Amino acid sequence: MSSAIESLVNKEYAYGFVTDVESDTIGRGLNEDVVRLISSKKNEPAFMLEWRLKAYRRWLTMKEPHWGNLHYEPIDYQNIIYYSAPKSVKPLQSLDEVDPELLRAYEKLGISLNEQKKLSGVALDAIFDSVSVGTTMKEELSRHGIVFCSFGEAVQSHPDLIERYLGTVVPHSDNFYAALNAAVFSDGSFCYIPKGVKCPMELSTYFRINSADTGQFERTLIVADEGASVSYLEGCTAPRRDTNQLHAAVVELIALDNASIKYSTVQNWYAGDKNGVGGIYNFVTKRGKCAGVNSKISWTQVETGSAITWKYPSVILQGDNSTGEFYSVAVVNNHQQADTGTKMIHIGKNTKSNIVSKGISAGHGSNSYRGQVKILPRATNARNYTQCDSMLIGNECGAHTFPYIEVQNNTATLEHEASTSKIGEDQIFYCKQRGLSAEHAVSMIVSGFCREVFQNLPMEFAVEAQQLLGITLEGSVG
Amino acid sequence: MLEIKNLHANIGDKEILKGIDLSVQAGEIHAVMGPNGSGKSTLAQVLAGHPAYEVTEGTVMYDGRNLLEMDPEVRAQEGIFLAFQYPIEIPGVTNAYFLRSAYNEIRKAKGMPELDPLEFLDLMEEKTKIVEMDQAMMNRSVNTGFSGGEKKRNEILQMAVLEPRLAILDETDSGLDIDALKVVSNGVNALRRPDNATIVVTHYQRLLNYIVPDQVHVLAQGRIVKSGGKELALELEERGYDWIPGAAA
Numbered sequence: 111m112s113s114a115i116e117s118l119v120n121k122e123y124a125y126g127f128v129t130d131v132e133s134d135t136i137g138r139g140l141n142e143d144v145v146r147l148i149s150s151k152k153n154e155p156a157f158m159l160e161w162r163l164k165a166y167r168r169w170l171t172m173k174e175p176h177w178g179n180l181h182y183e184p185i186d187y188q189n190i191i192y193y194s195a196p197k198s199v200k201p202l203q204s205l206d207e208v209d210p211e212l213l214r215a216y217e218k219l220g221i222s223l224n225e226q227k228k229l230s231g232v233a234l235d236a237i238f239d240s241v242s243v244g245t246t247m248k249e250e251l252s253r254h255g256i257v258f259c260s261f262g263e264a265v266q267s268h269p270d271l272i273e274r275y276l277g278t279v280v281p282h283s284d285n286f287y288a289a290l291n292a293a294v295f296s297d298g299s300f301c302y303i304p305k306g307v308k309c310p311m312e313l314s315t316y317f318r319i320n321s322a323d324t325g326q327f328e329r330t331l332i333v334a335d336e337g338a339s340v341s342y343l344e345g346c347t348a349p350r351r352d353t354n355q356l357h358a359a360v361v362e363l364i365a366l367d368n369a370s371i372k373y374s375t376v377q378n379w380y381a382g383d384k385n386g387v388g389g390i391y392n393f394v395t396k397r398g399k400c401a402g403v404n405s406k407i408s409w410t411q412v413e414t415g416s417a418i419t420w421k422y423p424s425v426i427l428q429g430d431n432s433t434g435e436f437y438s439v440a441v442v443n444n445h446q447q448a449d450t451g452t453k454m455i456h457i458g459k460n461t462k463s464n465i466v467s468k469g470i471s472a473g474h475g476s477n478s479y480r481g482q483v484k485i486l487p488r489a490t491n492a493r494n495y496t497q498c499d500s501m502l503i504g505n506e507c508g509a510h511t512f513p514y515i516e517v518q519n520n521t522a523t524l525e526h527e528a529s530t531s532k533i534g535e536d537q538i539f540y541c542k543q544r545g546l547s548a549e550h551a552v553s554m555i556v557s558g559f560c561r562e563v564f565q566n567l568p569m570e571f572a573v574e575a576q577q578l579l580g581i582t583l584e585g586s587v588g
Numbered sequence: 589m590l591e592i593k594n595l596h597a598n599i600g601d602k603e604i605l606k607g608i609d610l611s612v613q614a615g616e617i618h619a620v621m622g623p624n625g626s627g628k629s630t631l632a633q634v635l636a637g638h639p640a641y642e643v644t645e646g647t648v649m650y651d652g653r654n655l656l657e658m659d660p661e662v663r664a665q666e667g668i669f670l671a672f673q674y675p676i677e678i679p680g681v682t683n684a685y686f687l688r689s690a691y692n693e694i695r696k697a698k699g700m701p702e703l704d705p706l707e708f709l710d711l712m713e714e715k716t717k718i719v720e721m722d723q724a725m726m727n728r729s730v731n732t733g734f735s736g737g738e739k740k741r742n743e744i745l746q747m748a749v750l751e752p753r754l755a756i757l758d759e760t761d762s763g764l765d766i767d768a769l770k771v772v773s774n775g776v777n778a779l780r781r782p783d784n785a786t787i788v789v790t791h792y793q794r795l796l797n798y799i800v801p802d803q804v805h806v807l808a809q810g811r812i813v814k815s816g817g818k819e820l821a822l823e824l825e826e827r828g829y830d831w832i833p834g835a836a837a
Contacts, residue, residue, distance in 0.1 A: 531679075535639060540676035543636050544690035544746065545664035545697070554689065558680025558729065 135194040135324070140187055142166060145293050148193050152262050152296070157273055165282035165292030172286045178420050178449035179478040179510055182354075185391065190356055191324040192294045235260060235299045235315045247311065257302040258313055261329055264300035271302055275333050279362040279399045279426070287358040287393040287420075291327045295360070298328035303338035303369075312568055314343040317359075325356040332362070334369035336402065341372040341568060354382075354417060358393045367402030367429065372410070374567055376575055379415035384473070386445025389417025396423035397453075400432030400461075408435035409452065410566045412575040417446060422480065424453035427461035427489075434463040437563040441579060442475025442507070451481035451512075456489040456522070465496040468560050470579075471507035478510040485522040492519065498528040501559050503552070531559075553579070589614045589785050590635075590655075590754060595646035597634045604630040606810035607646070612754070615782045619796055619821060620789045622807035623829050628789045629673060631807065632758040635787075636670040637663050650754070664690075665697035667753030667784075671743040671760050678730040683742065684712065686730045687749055694750060715748045719775045736763035744775040751779070756787045761795040773798030793825035808835035 136147060145166045149159040174185070234246045235258065251258050257268060265272050282292040299315040317328060334340055344361075357379060363371050373396075382389025392415075398407035409423040425434030436452035454463035469477040483494045500509035511528055533555055541551030557564070557576055564572045590612040597605040604627045612618050622628050634641050635648065637660035648655040655663065678686065684705075691711075692702040703711065716723055719741045731739050740760055747755055757776065761769055776786065776799050788799055796804075796818065804820040805812045806829065813834035814820070829835040 537676050537678060539636075539638055539660060540672065540678075541686075541690075542660040543664050543670050543672075544686075544750070545661055545693040546690060547661055547693075550689070550693070554681055554686070555678055558678055561680040 133194050135191055138189055138191050140192055144192055148294055148296055154265055155269055158265060161282060162293050165289045168283045169289035169293055172289055174286050180418055180420060180447050180449050182418055185356060193296055194324040254307050254310060255304040256307060256309060259300055261298035261300045275331060275364055279364060279397050280360050280395050285395060288360050288395040291329060291358050291360045295327040295329040299330045301332045303334045303340045305335045306337040309340040312341050312343055316345045328359050330361040332371055333364045334371050336367045336369060339370040344375045354389060354391050356391050361396040363398030363407055365400050365402060365405035365407050368404045369402060370406040371398060372408045375411040377413045377415050378578060381415045381446050382417040384444045391418045392416035392421065394421040399426045400429050400434060403429040404431045405429050406433040410437040413440040413448060413450060414578050419448040419450050421450045422452055426455045428457045430458040431460045432458055436465045437566045438467045439560045439563045440477055441470045442477045444473040447476045449478040449480055451479045453482040454494060456485045456492040459490045461489055461492050463494045466562050467498045468563055469500045469509055470556060471509050472503035474506045476508045478512060480512040482514040483524060485517045485519050487518045489519050490521050492522040494524045496526045500530045502532040589651060591649040593647045595648060596644045597630060598642045598644055599640055604810055608812055610812060612785050614785055616802045617786045617788065617799060619801035619804045620787060620807055621804060621824060626807045627810045628807050629758055632670060632756045632789050635756055636660060636668060665694050669747050669750055669752030669755045671747060671757045673759040675731045675739040675743055677732045679732045681730050682727050683730050684726040687746060691749055715745060718748045718778055719745045720771050721745055737768040740764055740772055744772050748775060748779055753784045758789045761790055761792060770798060793821045796821045806832055806835060
């Protein structure tokens with residue numbers, strides 16, 4: 111491949127800085143005492159501790175899954191720090207009390223926790239290492255009866271809701287990483303939209319890993335009660351370090367009758383350097399349950415970061431006439447590996463699911479789509495449409511597709527389309543011949559490729575995603 | 589405007605152009621004809637700067653500047669346009685967005701202000717008429733799912749919008765029926781001005797009934813073996829290439 115296709119990926123990661131804050135960090139390693147310690151630090155009620163211990167004991171009996179198309183050195187779970195919190199974070203009455211150093215860290219990431227400076231129409235929960243440092247727009251939201259706060263806070267203020275919904279979509283025993291998360295998760299976001307309420311603004315969580323050698327295990331729980339709707343955004347970054355860090359999060363979504371949840375992610379964890387040293391290991395379980403009739407859950411993800419991504423945002427379509435959607439752009443460059451996709455489990459009648467996956471591979475990256483569509487016997491007239499496209503940039507990268515289809519009701523209609531294309535010299539030359547630079551050409555070709563997914567992102571996010579894609583691929587063409 | 593002297597070019601280890609001399613003045617139309625594999629398309633691609641070809645010898649001056657030192661996008665910004673024999677598809681990118689980006693890139697290079705989408709829409713309304721193209725085509729992805737005729741028409745539309753000083757049409761007539769051929773030729777003729785020039789690369793004489801050249805060149809085995817007026821094209825139509833010294837296979 112000419113130099114044209116080799117120089118567009120290598121821009122420095124802009125979020126790789128470290129913030130100097132004093133942390134309350136526990137020792138390395140994991141045992142039952144650590145689980146108890148985390149629970150007591152969070153001042154949790156007994157049911158939480160029991161749930162954590164149950165998860166921990168279960169985790170001890172489980173094996174790390176290796177069915178993903180991923181290759182990495184074994185993770186030493188006893189060498190990870192399971193809890194680290196900036197010392198200055200105490201229960202806060204208002205955002206004015208947030209440590210200025212932390213506020214500056216977020217400013218540097220282009221995120222202002224200062225209410226006056228905030229984009230109107232977005233409420234934000236900021237998670238720094240293991241804990242939430244603040245949630246904006248709370249008052250405005252509480253006027254609508256919406257609960258949006260850190261998970262730790264919700265355990266204190268709404269234990270009934272937590273006890274009722276926690277683990278109902280992703281049980282403590284679901285898989286190796288979900289069990290680990292259940293045992294040691296330290297914070298996350300909680301959101302409850304009451305009956306009939308359409309959330310008046312976008313809700314957003316921004317995750318930041320700062321400390322070295324810590325794992326980040328956050329848990330997000332979103333419940334949309336009957337007739338409620340909400341759009342939720344998640345963003346994430348981490349400092350540049352030459353060791354790998356584990357991120358094992360869990361997200362549970364529950365949509366009751368006629369409710370809808372739209373969950374959008376722009377994942378930009380540190381991906382390692384161009385030789386594949388360092389970077390985040392991202393092992394995440396995300397699942398939504400369309401529990402009620404006519405409910406809808408939609409996942410949109412733009413995955414550009416992490417050394418390793420293992421993630422399958424899924425929807426259980428339990429309620430009749432419910433809809434599940436998955437729109438994904440996954441980009442791998444340098445030595446990044448992604449094994450990502452979705453599961454659509456059709457249980458109710460007339461359930462519909464729609465999957466659009468766009469994988470882009472550059473450098474030595476390996477990108478796998480893994481998707482399951484399952485139609486259970488009771489799911490009469492279920493429909494699924496899957497479109498799965500891969501784009502290759504250069505000659506050293508790989509794209510793989512692993513679809514699993516299981517149909518137990520013969521009234522179902524399923525469609526699967528897949529394509530693989532390569533950004534060729536000819537496409538780039540064509541653009542150049544019309545006066546466009548190679549960078550402009552690649553970003554245009556890639557954006558065109560991802561168009562159906564970007565259309566599903568909220569406006570501000572779509573712009574950010576498009577820019578991020580440009581940066582991620584910079585240097586892969588020259 | 590364009591002075592090609594002793595131009596040699598390779599693809600891989602194979603020499604395709606073996607010493608081309610050609611001079612094109614503003615206001616002129618030159619036809620380059622020749623049998624298959626004679627190097628016609630290579631000449632077009634080399635002038636546009638395709639990276640697969642390596643120039644091993646010779647010079648190409650464009651308005652007194654060394655064309656071979658310019659990147660392809662700079663050549664485009666300086667007014668060189670290649671209508672592709674096989675236009676490239678770009679899925680997901682609308683024709684309108686693609687063409688506006690190109691147009692603005694070229695305006696920027698000239699130090700002119702960019703057009704916003706609405707201003708550009710007005711321009712397109714005027715330009716699509718030149719090639720009798722439905723405006724709805726502007727919202728389709730670049731060349732994606734276009735018929736052969738639509739692709740060629742789209743090339744001429746791009747040419748109409750970008751207003752090149754030197755246009756190179758590479759086998760623009762191939763795959764066109766007679767109606768489409770007329771539309772495309774009318775488009776090219778409508779864009780003719782005293783300060784621009786056109787090089788028409790073609791296999792067949794029929795295109796030259798519509799786009800009348802000032803000079804006709806026969807390219808064979810990487811060299812121009814004969815040049816003449818427009819009547820040379822008619823003679824080639826009648827007699828083929830074999831009678832020309834140096835053109836025999």
